[in-house]
Amino acid sequence: MGLKPRYLIAAIVLHVLLFSLLFVSALFTRKIVALPVFEAVLVSDPSVEAQRQAELEREREQQKRAQEQQEREKARQQVQEEQRQKEQERKAEQQRKQQEQKQQQVEEAQKKIQEEKRKEQERLRLEADAERKRQDDVKRKAEEEQRRQDELKRKQEEEEKRKIEAEKKRIEDEKRRIEEERQKQIEQERQRQLDEERKELERIKRAREAEEQQRRNELAQMAAAEDAARAAAARSAAQAPWTAAIVDKIRRNWQRPASSASRFNCLVRVEQLPNGEVTRAQVLRSCGNAVLDRSVENAVIKASPLPLPPDPSLFERVLSVTFCPSQDAC
Amino acid sequence: MKLIRLWLLALLTVSGAARAELEITVTGGTEGALPIAIVPFSQGTDVTLDVAQVIDNDLARSGRFRTLARNDMLQKPTTPQQVDVQAWRTQGIDNVVIGQIARADSGYMARFFLIDVVSGQQILGFDIPVKGLDQMRYAAHQIADLIYEKLLGIPGYFNTKIAYVSASGLGYKRTFQLVVADADGWNPRVVATSREPLMSPTWSPDRLKLAYVGYERGRSAIYLHDLATGKVRSLIAERGINGSPAFSPDGRSLALTLSFESNPDIYVMDIASGKRRRLTDHYGIDTEPSWSPDGTKLVFTSDRGGQPQIYEISAQGGDPRRVTFEGRQNLRASYAPDGRSLVMVNLEGGAYRIATLDLATGDMRILSPGRLDESPSFAPGGAVVIYATQGSRGSELATVSIDGRVRQSLRQASGDIREPAWSPLVR
CATH class of the missing domain: 3.40.50.10070 (TolB, N-terminal domain)
Known part of the structure; x- marks a missing residue:
């Protein structure tokens, strides 16, 4: 068992101390127990007071003694303590010495190692120097190369830039040219539109003039027609009694089959001689079927000779006769 | 604007040009024979x-x-x-x-x-x-x-035929004959004879067959008579009334009166299959159906309003529409060939007379003097109606033009003559 002797010694000392303390305490304990028990009785006898004074005195004496005892004990313990400290110091000194020795050994070893290390480092430093040198060379070379290339690149870039500039310029020129072209075209278009507008205006003007002319013509024609119509109206008003006589005669001669159509409207052109004799009756617009067409033709023929107008100047050779079965069918 | 001017111009020009001719208008004229x-x-x-x-x-x-x-x-x-x-x-x-x-x-x-x-x-x-x-x-x-x-302008109908029922003899000797004659009553030919009544002869549209009501031992049946072969077949013989057959214009169906289901109602029967459907269903008596020329409608006599009147119904069925309101009773209607009017028997003041009804205007026109005129039937073309009337020697046939102007009795053999039916025109 690798227990160090100083630990053992310390342990024994500690035990002895502890046992001694135990012993002393046991001594004092017994004394306290032996203290008498007083039963206090109040009396008015001064002797008792004196007795009590004496008692107090005695007790004080006892306390003094115990105090002395305690002081003694204390001194003793102090001595012991001092001894123990001395011992500890001694031991610590011993220990320190041992440690110093040990330290010395370690230092020596460390020194040795450091020396080796230094040597190694020196070697490495040399190697590194060489390497650095070599690398420096390479680096320099590389830098040179880099410079060269940079130079080249710069030159290329400049060239490129120049080219771009030229291209830009070319594009600008082109743009300008196109813009000019466009402007030119716009101008031309504008000119053309102006021309067209002018032409259109002229055309409209001409058309208006023509229309105006036409309108004038029409108005003239209308006026003429109106005059003619007025004349015709006047004439037909004069003819009214005569036509009424003709209508009456034709109606009396118009016979159509039972249960024939109730709605039709047909037109017959009638030609007559100045004596009223019908020379021709022709259906221009059919009544819808052959039977009715024949009935209207026959009505005209059966009505021949037609009545004559009182004034021969009102006579018309050609009549347009419309036939309807009833007024609301016309 | 321009158009209007032109139009005006045209109008004036025409009226100007019309100066050479006199324009007159004739309205009216005489419609008649x-x-x-x-x-x-x-x-x-x-x-x-x-x-x-x-x-x-x-x-x-x-x-x-x-x-x-x-x-x-x-x-x-x-x-x-x-x-x-x-x-x-x-x-x-x-x-x-x-x-x-x-x-x-x-x-x-x-x-x-x-x-x-x-x-x-x-x-x-x-x-x-x-x-x-x-x-x-x-x-x-x-x-x-x-x-x-x-x-x-419309086809003549003088070469058509008429069919009628002739009854002769009295009591148990009474004999009924179905006769087919020319349209003027000449050349009568008996096609069927029976001791029991023959009624309601009607022509098929192809005029090759006659359908009529006959009785056998007191029970009625509808018979189809083939005029070319003389063959007769019973079409339907239900319990109760089998009456008033009427061919549809396409000749495939027969409208008729049957009472086997409840009381007399109108039915339509498919001739080939014998299938029939009920057209009217009313507690009143519905009878004497007749088809419109286009086959979409029928008219029939019904007393659902209290007195017999004429009602019109779709050939598909539905609600009938009353069409006659003048007269105490109106019976046995049939359509004119143009479908615009009906001819029927009108009872008013105790006289049964032949009348036409304009379906558009509701105008009713009495054609015959009565007093016991019956069974009117249009001639093809619709100019004339044939009907049975009471003559000096019993019931006889007469025609009347639809304007009521010309009435004539038809030459016929002796005997009670009833229920004439004019054959269709087959061109």
Whole structure:
């Protein structure tokens, strides 16, 4: 068992101390127990007071003694303590010495190692120097190369830039040219539109003039027609009694089959001689079927000779006769 | 604006140009019978039939012609060259018919001309071969048909047939006959005879068959009679009434009255399959159905309103619509060929008379004097209605033009004659 002797010694000392303390305490304990028990009785006898004074005195004496005892004990313990400290110091000194020795050994070893290390480092430093040198060379070379290339690149870039500039310029020129072209075209278009507008205006003007002319013509024609119509109206008003006589005669001669159509409207052109004799009756617009067409033709023929107008100047050779079965069918 | 001006201009120009002609308008005129002269035909003594007279009767009976009496004829031409147009015109005649019957290789040849004496034009001329003298009447009817169509624009119906029921004898000897005769009542031919009543003969649209109601041991049935073969088959013989058959215009269905389900209602039966469907369902009596010419509707007699009146119903069924409101009763209606009017029996003041009803205007027109006129039936073309009336010797047949102007009794054999049915026109 690798227990160090100083630990053992310390342990024994500690035990002895502890046992001694135990012993002393046991001594004092017994004394306290032996203290008498007083039963206090109040009396008015001064002797008792004196007795009590004496008692107090005695007790004080006892306390003094115990105090002395305690002081003694204390001194003793102090001595012991001092001894123990001395011992500890001694031991610590011993220990320190041992440690110093040990330290010395370690230092020596460390020194040795450091020396080796230094040597190694020196070697490495040399190697590194060489390497650095070599690398420096390479680096320099590389830098040179880099410079060269940079130079080249710069030159290329400049060239490129120049080219771009030229291209830009070319594009600008082109743009300008196109813009000019466009402007030119716009101008031309504008000119053309102006021309067209002018032409259109002229055309409209001409058309208006023509229309105006036409309108004038029409108005003239209308006026003429109106005059003619007025004349015709006047004439037909004069003819009214005569036509009424003709209508009456034709109606009396118009016979159509039972249960024939109730709605039709047909037109017959009638030609007559100045004596009223019908020379021709022709259906221009059919009544819808052959039977009715024949009935209207026959009505005209059966009505021949037609009545004559009182004034021969009102006579018309050609009549347009419309036939309807009833007024609301016309 | 411009258009209006132009239009005005055109109008004025026309009226200006019209100055050369006088414009007049004639309205009205006379609607009525056309004046016509049927001159006796030149024919040998072997031809006993007065052909011209048959034509004359046909045309006059139609109500559409006014024929000139022979006594009033100033001349009797037989060839177109002989016709003095002016002379006829002075008599107020518009058309003249002349003709001759001559012997031909195979029988006879009937030649006729229709001359419009107003225009002086021959407007019709035909040679009609006649196989024998017994066919001469039909040739005359054919000539009448041609003239009718030429002058009126609608087909003639003089070569059609009529069917009717004739009853003779009394008590247990009473006999019923189904007769088919020419449209003028000539050449009657008995097609069926029965001791029990025969009723309601009706023609199939192809005019080859007759349907009618017959009785056998007191039970009624509807029979279909094939006129060509004489074969008869019973179409339907339900319990109760089997009555009033009416062919649909397509000839496939028969409308009829049956009472086996409850009381008399109208049914439509498919002739080929015998399947039938009920058209009316009313606690009143529904009977005497008749189809519209387009086959979409039917009219029938019903007393659902208290008294028998005429109702119209879709051929698909639905709610009937009452169409007659004038008269105490209206019975046995049928459509005119144009579908615009109905002919029916009208009871008013105790007299049963023939009347027409304009379906559009509701205008009712009484055609016959009564008192016991019945069973009206339109002739093809709708110019004339045939009906049964009470004559001096019992019930007989008469025709009346639809304007009510011309009424004539038909020549017929003796006996009670009832329920005439005019055959369709088959061209």
